[in-house]
Amino acid sequence: MFFVVIVIGFMTLSCSSDDDNSVATSNLTLNLSGLEALGSNYVYEGWIIVDGAPVSTGTFTNVTFPQTFVVNAQQLSSATDFVLSIEPATDPDPMPAATKVLSGSFSGGMANVNSNAIVGNFNSSAGKYILATPTDNDNTNEASGVWFLDNSSGSAVAGLSLPELQSGWKYEGWAVINGTPVSTGTFTNVNAADDNAATSPFKGNIGNGPAYPGEDYLQNAPTGLTFPTDLKGATIVISVEPSPDNSPLPFTLKPLAHTVPINAMNHTTISMGAGPVTSLSGTVTR
Numbered sequence: 001m002f003f004v005v006i007v008i009g010f011m012t013l014s015c016s017s018d019d020d021n022s023v024a025t026s027n028l029t030l031n032l033s034g035l036e037a038l039g040s041n042y043v044y045e046g047w048i049i050v051d052g053a054p055v056s057t058g059t060f061t062n063v064t065f066p067q068t069f070v071v072n073a074q075q076l077s078s079a080t081d082f083v084l085s086i087e088p089a090t091d092p093d094p095m096p097a098a099t100k101v102l103s104g105s106f107s108g109g110m111a112n113v114n115s116n117a118i119v120g121n122f123n124s125s126a127g128k129y130i131l132a133t134p135t136d137n138d139n140t141n142e143a144s145g146v147w148f149l150d151n152s153s154g155s156a157v158a159g160l161s162l163p164e165l166q167s168g169w170k171y172e173g174w175a176v177i178n179g180t181p182v183s184t185g186t187f188t189n190v191n192a193a194d195d196n197a198a199t200s201p202f203k204g205n206i207g208n209g210p211a212y213p214g215e216d217y218l219q220n221a222p223t224g225l226t227f228p229t230d231l232k233g234a235t236i237v238i239s240v241e242p243s244p245d246n247s248p249l250p251f252t253l254k255p256l257a258h259t260v261p262i263n264a265m266n267h268t269t270i271s272m273g274a275g276p277v278t279s280l281s282g283t284v285t286r
Contacts, residue, residue: 023072023073024072024073024074025070025071025072025073026070026071026072026073026076026077026286027068027069027070027071027286028046028048028057028068028069028070028071028076028284028285028286029066029067029068029069029284029285029286030046030065030066030067030068030069030084030282030283030284031065031066031282031283031284031285032063032065032084032102032113032280032281032282032283033065033280033281033282034252034277034279034280034281034282035063035101035252035280036063036251036252037061037062037063038061038086038246038247039246039247040089041088041089041090041246042086042087042088042089042242042246043059043060043061043086043087043088043089044059044060044061044063044084044085044086044087044101045057045058045059045060045084045085045086045087045096046058046059046060046069046082046083046084046284047082047083047084047085047096048071048075048076048079048081048082049079049080049081049082049083050075050078050079050080051078054083054095054096055071055072055075055079056094057069057071057082058071059087065282076286077286079106079286080105080106081103081104081105081106081111082102082103082104082106082111082113082284083096083100083102083103083118084100084101084102084103084113085097085099085100085101086099086100086101086168086242086246097168098167098168098243099168099169099242099243099244100118100119100166100168101115101118101119101280102114102115102118102280102281102282103117103118104284106284106286109285109286110283110284110285110286111283111284112281112282112283113281113282113283113284114279114280114281114282115253115279115280115281116279118166119165119166119169119240119253119280120162120163120164120165120166120169120240121163121279122162122163122240122253122255122278122279123278124161124163125160125161125162125163125238125255125256125274125278126160126161126256126271126272127148127159127160127161127162127238127256127258127271127272128148128149128150128152128159128160128269128270128271128272129146129147129148129149129159129214129236129258129269129270129272130146130147130149130150130151130159130266130267130268130269130270131143131145131146131231131232131260131264131265131266131267131268131270132145132147132266132267133145133204133216133218133228134147134207134209134210134216135203135204135205135206135207135208135209135216135218136204136205136206136216136218137204137206138204138228141218141228142266142267143229143230143231143232143264143266144216144217144218144227144228144229144230144231145209145214145215145216145217145218145231146173146175146184146214146215146231146236146260147159147209147210147212147213147214147215148160148173148184148190148212148213148214148238149210149212149214150269151267151269152269156210156212158190158191158212159190159212159269160190160213160238160256161190162190162238162255162256164188165188165240168242168243169240169241169242169243170186170187170188170195170240170241170243170245171186171187171188171190171213171238171239171240171241172184172185172186172187172238172239172240172241172250173185173187173194173213173214173215173236173237173238173239174236174237174238174239174250175215175217175231175234175235175236175237176234176235176236176237177217177225177229177231177234178224178225178234180222180224180225181237181249181250182202182215182217182222182225183215184213184214184215185197185200185213185214185215186241186243186245187213190212190213191211191212192211192212193208193209193210193211193212193213194213194214194215197209200215200216201219201220202215202216202217202218202219202220202221202227203215203216203218203219204216204218204219217229217231231260232260232261232262232263232264233259233260233262234259234260235257235258235259235260236257236258236259236260236272237250237254237256237257237275238254238255238256238257238272238275239251239253239254239255239275240253240254240255252277252280253277253278253279253280254275254276254277254278255274255275255277255278256272256273256274256275257272257273257274257275257276258270258271258272258273
């Protein structure tokens with residue numbers, strides 16, 4: 001009988017100890033708009049900032065909202081901010097990546113989050129481009145190249161006015177040709193050639209073109225397209241891309257876009273307009 005009492009007492013203490021060590025949890029609900037699915041090697045990850053340090057709230061790939069995550073209640077109540085990042089699906093680093101998509105501060109039980117502060121504010125973005133193919137000696141295919149410069153004064157100057165991006169992001173130009181987006185290259189400086197100026201498979205064989213972002217579509221066309229082409233009627237786009245990039249397709253943020261007029265003149269400055277997605281936003285509720 002004495003042994004039975006000892007065992008029961010031990011079980012009671014064990015249960016009591018387990019109850020004492022349980023961690024209270026609370027729900028965190030994300031209701032975000034504008035996000036697109038990432039490539040198979042990347043995930044979105046939420047973070048709350050507690051005492052200045054990031055605490056993960058979990059990862060997701062489904063971009064249908066609202067979504068709810070169970071997190072530590074004490075940490076959640078103490079959180080000052082929420083941040084959303086793009087992370088490798090297999091991620092050995094426990095800290096957030098440089099590529100952060102949304103952020104906002106909690107006020108009471110809610111944080112209004114957006115991409116303006118953590119990616120860039122594109123409200124004042126503007127763009128100009130010309131049709132030209134300066135990387136070959138053939139003057140018959142000038143409508144097969146697009147360069148983001150303004151030559152209306154007689155001298156070439158930068159055609160893009162864009163904010164400096166936060167770490168983890170780059171700009172990328174695109175020509176959407178018969179429904180297929182074809183990159184002009186990535187860049188961070190509107191006053192310099194893009195990153196693939198010397199290595200582009202599409203450009204001609206006599207040089208890299210002017211010292212501004214752009215591309216000549218003259219050879220090695222992607223499957224389903226033929227180069228040289230005619231960009232009149234195509235859509236020219238500037239997107240904001242994660243770096244490293246999650247996909248060969250344009251990311252959801254597209255601050256500038258323009259359909260090339262059918263009657264556009266070669267070597268003549270053409271103005272762009274606002275793109276379809278200039279910011280991402282949403283609410284985070286605790």
